[in-house]
Amino acid sequence: MKAGKHAIIELVKRSQRGDEQAMSELITMLKGLIYTIIFRMVKDPELSKDLTQDTFIRFFLKIQKIKYPEQTRAWICKMARNIVYDYYRKAKKHETVSFEEIPEPKGVSGLEKRHKKMIIQDALARLTERDQMLLTMAYYEGFSLSEVGDVMKIPAKNVKVYLHRARLRLRKELEGHKNELLSTR
Amino acid sequence: MNSCPHAKNIIAYRLGLLNKGERQKFEAHLEQCSACQQEIRLESIIEQELATVSDPGQIEQYVLAAVRLRKCAAPRLSWLYIIRMGVYALAMITCALVFIPWLLEFPLANLFDIKINLNLPAQLYAFLEGFSSPFVILAIGLILIAASSIYSYIALRE
Numbered sequence: 652m653k654a655g656k657h658a659i660i661e662l663v664k665r666s667q668r669g670d671e672q673a674m675s676e677l678i679t680m681l682k683g684l685i686y687t688i689i690f691r692m693v694k695d696p697e698l699s700k701d702l703t704q705d706t707f708i709r710f711f712l713k714i715q716k717i718k719y720p721e722q723t724r725a726w727i728c729k730m731a732r733n734i735v736y737d738y739y740r741k742a743k744k745h746e747t748v749s750f751e752e753i754p755e756p757k758g759v760s761g762l763e764k765r766h767k768k769m770i771i772q773d774a775l776a777r778l779t780e781r782d783q784m785l786l787t788m789a790y791y792e793g794f795s796l797s798e799v800g801d802v803m804k805i806p807a808k809n810v811k812v813y814l815h816r817a818r819l820r821l822r823k824e825l826e827g828h829k830n831e832l833l834s835t836r
Numbered sequence: 837m838n839s840c841p842h843a844k845n846i847i848a849y850r851l852g853l854l855n856k857g858e859r860q861k862f863e864a865h866l867e868q869c870s871a872c873q874q875e876i877r878l879e880s881i882i883e884q885e886l887a888t889v890s891d892p893g894q895i896e897q898y899v900l901a902a903v904r905l906r907k908c909a910a911p912r913l914s915w916l917y918i919i920r921m922g923v924y925a926l927a928m929i930t931c932a933l934v935f936i937p938w939l940l941e942f943p944l945a946n947l948f949d950i951k952i953n954l955n956l957p958a959q960l961y962a963f964l965e966g967f968s969s970p971f972v973i974l975a976i977g978l979i980l981i982a983a984s985s986i987y988s989y990i991a992l993r994e
């Protein structure tokens with residue numbers, strides 16, 4: 652779902668007044684982004700769903716503190732990251748989980764696409780959490796470089812340089828899968 | 837990557853990081869190099885996947901219910917806190933103002949003179965005797981109230 656900035660600002664203002672319809676729409680609008688950021692960090696679908704819910708709960712409990720609604724997306728992304736870090740601090744262990752259960756993206760079907768998706772997700776999983784988050788946000792529709800820079804704590808003008816390095820690292824992880832990814836049967 | 841020396845420019849090209857001259861040079865090369873064309877296709881497959889977000893399913897109702905619950909739990913918690921503090925304070929005041937004087941003036945305490953029976957040094961006896969003064973009793977009460985408040989505050993934060 653496209654997350655227009657103006658729509659978000661409006662929804663945040665209504666949510667701050669306690670409008671549950673607006674809160675629900677806000678979740679619908681941002682849940683894919685938040686879930687994907689978390690999933691690429693924790694690699695477990697069920698856990699990712701729980702942590703996504705926790706992120707939104709914390710978000711709404713603190714929504715009164717939002718002074719600049721235009722920074723909402725950056726704010727909730729940071730929150731998601733902190734939720735994951737908090738979880739790891741408590742769990743104090745990384746578990747490896749298979750990619751069998753990756754939820755099917757809407758409109759995509761077929762083993763072929765699923766297989767390609769797994770290869771890329773697998774490579775992504777081997778990057779640092781920082782790279783994963785940077786890549787997820789940067790390719791999310793409508794995210795500006797300054798928003799990405801805000802979350803990642805890098806100047807907006809350097810975001811593309813960081814992105815370039817992250818892409819090179821991802822490409823390196825995919826070395827050896829080139830033919831599989833390019834195959835069209 | 838691949839054997840073509842130009843392949844290292846591909847991601848920079850996709851990100852728009854090449855300057856005008858570099859870009860034109862690369863585009864001219866791209867038209868004739870099948871290895872780089874293939875690499876571009878690969879990068880666009882990767883980008884597509886990066887841009888694909890997964891759906892966690894229905895979470896709206898759960899989140900709203902949890903937020904509602906926490907919002908009404910919050911004031912109830914503070915009422916609980918006040919009631920609990922009050923109970924502790926009352927218990928401590930009772931203790932301090934009733935129990936300690938009662939203990940000190942308990943007939944048995946007079947009957948069996950502490951000084952003789954326990955063979956306490958005179959200084960310690962004077963010290964113990966000091967506790968019977970109302971001012972000291974009040975001070976002990978206040979300390980106990982403060983301690984119970986701190987305790988219940990910590991207990992509730994858990």
Ligand SMILES: [Zn+2]
Pocket residue numbers: 840841842843865869870871872
């Ligand atoms: Zn080439």
